[in-house]
Amino acid sequence: MQSNQQAPFYIKTERSFSPVRKYAWLFTVLIGIGGQFVPLLGLLVPFIMVALMGTSIFKGKYWCGNFCPHGSFFDNLIGPVSRHTKIPAFLRSKPVIAAVLVFFMFNLSRRFIEVYATLGSGEFLERLGLVFATTYLMVLLAGGLLGLAINERTWCQFCPMGTMQLLFYKLGKAVGLAKNTDERVTVSHPELCHSCGKCARVCPMQLSPYLQFSENQQQFDGESCIRCHTCVHNCPAGILQMAKPHEAEEIKKEVSLEGFEQASYYRVRIKEIAILKDDVRRISFELLEPDRMSYDPGQFILVEVEPAINMYRAYTISGSNQDNSEITVTIKKLPGGYGTNLIFDNFKEGDTLNLKGPLGNELRVDPTGSELLFIANGIGITPFVATVQSFFERNEYPFHRKATLLYGARYEEDLVYDDYFEKVAENNNGFNYYKILSRPRTERYARGYVTDILNDLQPSPETRVYICGTADMAGGVTEILTARGISAENIHYESFI
Ligand SMILES: Cc1cc2nc3c(=O)[nH]c(=O)nc-3n(C[C@H](O)[C@H](O)[C@H](O)COP(=O)(O)OP(=O)(O)OC[C@H]3O[C@@H](n4cnc5c(N)ncnc54)[C@H](O)[C@@H]3O)c2cc1C
Ligand code: SF4
Ligand code: SF4
Numbered sequence: 001m002q003s004n005q006q007a008p009f010y011i012k013t014e015r016s017f018s019p020v021r022k023y024a025w026l027f028t029v030l031i032g033i034g035g036q037f038v039p040l041l042g043l044l045v046p047f048i049m050v051a052l053m054g055t056s057i058f059k060g061k062y063w064c065g066n067f068c069p070h071g072s073f074f075d076n077l078i079g080p081v082s083r084h085t086k087i088p089a090f091l092r093s094k095p096v097i098a099a100v101l102v103f104f105m106f107n108l109s110r111r112f113i114e115v116y117a118t119l120g121s122g123e124f125l126e127r128l129g130l131v132f133a134t135t136y137l138m139v140l141l142a143g144g145l146l147g148l149a150i151n152e153r154t155w156c157q158f159c160p161m162g163t164m165q166l167l168f169y170k171l172g173k174a175v176g177l178a179k180n181t182d183e184r185v186t187v188s189h190p191e192l193c194h195s196c197g198k199c200a201r202v203c204p205m206q207l208s209p210y211l212q213f214s215e216n217q218q219q220f221d222g223e224s225c226i227r228c229h230t231c232v233h234n235c236p237a238g239i240l241q242m243a244k245p246h247e248a249e250e251i252k253k254e255v256s257l258e259g260f261e262q263a264s265y266y267r268v269r270i271k272e273i274a275i276l277k278d279d280v281r282r283i284s285f286e287l288l289e290p291d292r293m294s295y296d297p298g299q300f301i302l303v304e305v306e307p308a309i310n311m312y313r314a315y316t317i318s319g320s321n322q323d324n325s326e327i328t329v330t331i332k333k334l335p336g337g338y339g340t341n342l343i344f345d346n347f348k349e350g351d352t353l354n355l356k357g358p359l360g361n362e363l364r365v366d367p368t369g370s371e372l373l374f375i376a377n378g379i380g381i382t383p384f385v386a387t388v389q390s391f392f393e394r395n396e397y398p399f400h401r402k403a404t405l406l407y408g409a410r411y412e413e414d415l416v417y418d419d420y421f422e423k424v425a426e427n428n429n430g431f432n433y434y435k436i437l438s439r440p441r442t443e444r445y446a447r448g449y450v451t452d453i454l455n456d457l458q459p460s461p462e463t464r465v466y467i468c469g470t471a472d473m474a475g476g477v478t479e480i481l482t483a484r485g486i487s488a489e490n491i492h493y494e495s496f497i
Pocket of ligand 2 (some may be wrong): 145187192193194195196197198199200210234235236237238240
């Protein structure tokens, strides 16, 4: 495995909490601490135990991710300050899980027997309540400390109540009760997955859905999944949802695979790594097997960055040689980014690796419009490098009308391929190139945003527009374009996040 000293694998992320999940931790504090003073409060705990086991028959460990008061405590209060490191494998091993369950049951039974001796006296219920309240407090303390030191959901790897749920879930599956009720993480179509591993990096249980989608149903069957939706909300491709097994096939049928039909895996060698800027590299891959890739400008490829965990990153093709035996991508290093740190630190000329592609439909240009408008900011310029190369350098499309490129960046040093676009514009009357900087360091460049240039242009309502960059920029330009009468179907946008 390639080492990554610069960026941690597991990332804290914005969580979306239902009101129950957000505030259920108050119950833990009430029972665990309040129960020490009002022991009868502890008698609420058996109801929780019955509810969680009942739920698990139908929905696996759904309770843990959605209702569990301790889970809510870990997610809300411990998560933000947790060290958030890898949970040691032995804490998730079967012997540890079994030992904790046996110890818990033994201890609880021993204390029940002690309390049973007081049956019939006035103190019986109070002492029984105290047993539960103290157990609740112990979990709060032990789970909280483990959560701070390792990862917020460390306790949940071997929690005896979680193990009981797992056993009841297996029973529910065996007798068919979970069949129509069990919602699992579901990918709309496996072909659309970028293998970026973000679902694994944000999972509080440190599971890896993208490595374990079942072949036919495209569902993650991991029984430890607590159905917390965190991966669903964070998948950059937006292809995850919770669905019941019988719904998965229907979801797949609805998916359009336009732009993904030609995709296959390629073995490649890194031919050249060119330093375009301090934080931007142009990498050329020589295709080994197969030795040609037929792609449309605007499409992207997946580049393998960590083979041991099948992790890839998506990069737009920013050019190729004449016979497409060499494919080029242009990559900007993201501070703290996992994949770009691996690429910048470890990739060397001569290395071999895997690619997948070509992929994507959104920025494949339809040249039949009367006018084309390309709008980019930041590293979102890359798809238009390949497009301009194909249209104006190689004349691969019979396009004889007007095309305009608007390019926004922050500083002078953020402009990549500027000289290239200037040169193409000089040699082609049909191609116009405008650039603008939001924080220019010199007087040489106009100050502002691509929206400012767009305001001065008069694109016709038939113009086909292709946008790549930040969501804010895309929102701003779409508003202006719509006001100019350009219909939504002629506005195409791809984000890199
Ligand atoms: C279709 C497609 C095409 C792409 N083409 C290119 C390309 O040509 N050149 C290129 O440099 N990148 C491109 N990207 C982005 C690229 O895939 C990676 O996301 C990027 O290199 C960061 O990877 P990382 O592993 O370093 O960061 P990660 O560790 O994966 O990301 C850390 C966090 O930052 C967020 N993030 C990712 N990218 C950005 C960003 N640019 N700005 C702010 N936050 C971000 C992620 O959502 C994540 O939460 C493309 C992405 C897609 C989906
Ligand atoms: S987060 Fe990445 S790896 Fe996981 S399903 Fe989404 S695209 Fe695939
Ligand atoms: S796989 Fe997804 S839903 Fe399951 S526990 Fe991990 S983040 Fe939550």
